[in-house]
Amino acid sequence: MTPGARIQAAIELLDDIIAAARTGGAAADTLVARYFATRRYAGSKDRRAVRALVYAAVRRAGEVPASGRAAMLGLADEDATVAAEFDGSPHGPAPITADEPCAPAGIAPAWLEAVLDRSQVPRAGWPALVARAPLDLRVNTLRVTVAEARAALPDAEPVPGVPDALRLPTGSAIERHPLFLDGGVEVQDAGSQMIAFAAGAEPGMTVVDLCAGAGGKTLALAAAMGGLGQGGGALIACDIDRARLSRLAPRAARAGAEGIVTRLLDPGRELEALADLVGQADVVLVDAPCSGTGTWRRNPEARWRLTPDRLARLVASQAHVLRVARALVRPGGSLVYAVCSVLDDEGAQQVAPLIAEGWLPEPLPVGTPRGAGVRLIPAEHGTDGFFLARLRRPC
Incomplete structure (x- = not known):
């Protein structure tokens, strides 16, 4: 896929995600998987690039965007490399016009931002609410010790205050690792582990x-x-x-x-x-x-x-x-x-x-x-x- 075609694919996916959000339809991950299941020509690099564009646009827009194109234009407004691909090339998005809607940046819909304020969630920390998360694991001590799990996962770091938690970098994959397949670790956010520990x-x-x-x-x-x-x-x-x-x-x-x-x-x-x-x-x-x-x-x-x-x-x-x-x-x-x-x-x-x-x-x-x-x-x-x-x- 050309860079422009990737952006057009992201726009189409965003249209689906926006419609599903308004009607209670399938989750974004499900929609992304369905989209590529019918487009076998898209290679792994294409899928990763399109997915990254989609989620960058979703994370940026607090209010529900008017359309997938409006959501992507929001990214283009902040990234000249994205804007340059709106050139009308084959399979790519049409050129940007001066009067078309662009999704504004935000953390959440206005009514929900008011509830965050009422709950005294510090505004300085709002961006972290929508930032990408690391991959946290719970070591299953019925199968292995924490030391054994760390030895099998050299990139993992302990999470302070959570005895059985290990953290891998954002974007790590674990589902095919023998430790996961054998039940030695479970994917579980450290905060969720704190609840069970408490x-x-x-x-x-x-x-x-x-x-x-x-x-x-x-x-x-x-x-x-x-x-x-x-x-x-x-x-x-x-x-x-x-x-x-x-x-x-x-x-x-x-x-x-x-x-x-x-x-x-x-x-x-x-x-x-x-x-x-x-x-x-x-x-x-x-x-x-x-x-x-x-x-x-x-x-x-x-x-x-x-x-x-x-x-x-x-x-x-x-x-x-x-x-x-x-x-x-x-x-x-x-x-x-x-x-x-x-x-x-x-x-x-x-x-x-x-x-x-x-x-x-x-x-x-x-x-x-x-x-x-x-x-x-x-x-x-x-x-x-x-x-x-x-x-x-x-x-």
Whole structure:
């Protein structure tokens, strides 16, 4: 592909991504994969170049652009080499005219920037919310030691404060490495690992992962518990999404994490399936569904999908999940609440009612204090953005 053809391909992909963001369609990564699946003539260098152009344009535009061309013109406005390819050559984009729209640069839609301000996310750190992220790994201590993993991955560096975390440079590939294939490491952001670490799961405990999804944190909890077969205890992974929860079993087998129990929950009737666990759990982890404002560096188009109404629905859902979770915690047990969001509506304000009822906040060794918990943001902590709180139920 010529440089101009690459830019035209990026424009076409951006049109698809913008339309999907407006209608709740497929994610950008899926759309990119579909696009190239039908264009076998594009070589690996072409695919990398087009993908880089697409994501540079997505990261730059805070508001949803009017079109893919408008998004790419935003890049052209800042990069003369991109602008030079708008020359009307075969398979390339038409020349730029003086009056056509150009997507303005920004961090997020205006209404969402106001919510970031209200949540006191420092503006100096906003660009890091959409910057490219490194590749973080969790060493699966059921398979290998951290020292063994570092020896197998010479480019990896430890992440301070996260015992089992290793970090590879941005753009690294791990999926075909023997260590990954054999279950020795899992791809997991260091901030996400901090959440599992903060749960304090130990052998012999009864631990519930209430919003387990595909089980990333469940597997970290299993490792912390030393393997259920030897250490005893019980680890119950729950979710309302059958497809996502079904992905846990093969992942657990690969990781050597035996004995995890899964429970598919019926939305609105969760406690019916958890009746035997009411008041019994030593630890309940709630990694609640959220806006994902802390993961924009991995999914930058997600900020175009969020609306005030959707945020309100998520906040209501989080409050419901917390009501379910609190019922499961034994007296003296702990509830760990986390969201991959930097917004107070989903974080500090969600756990404030529990504090008012006498639940006791426990100190955490990570993040910046925020309400009864802590907040992690990329600019300050080098992780995805999270709110995290650990609360102890009064005896």
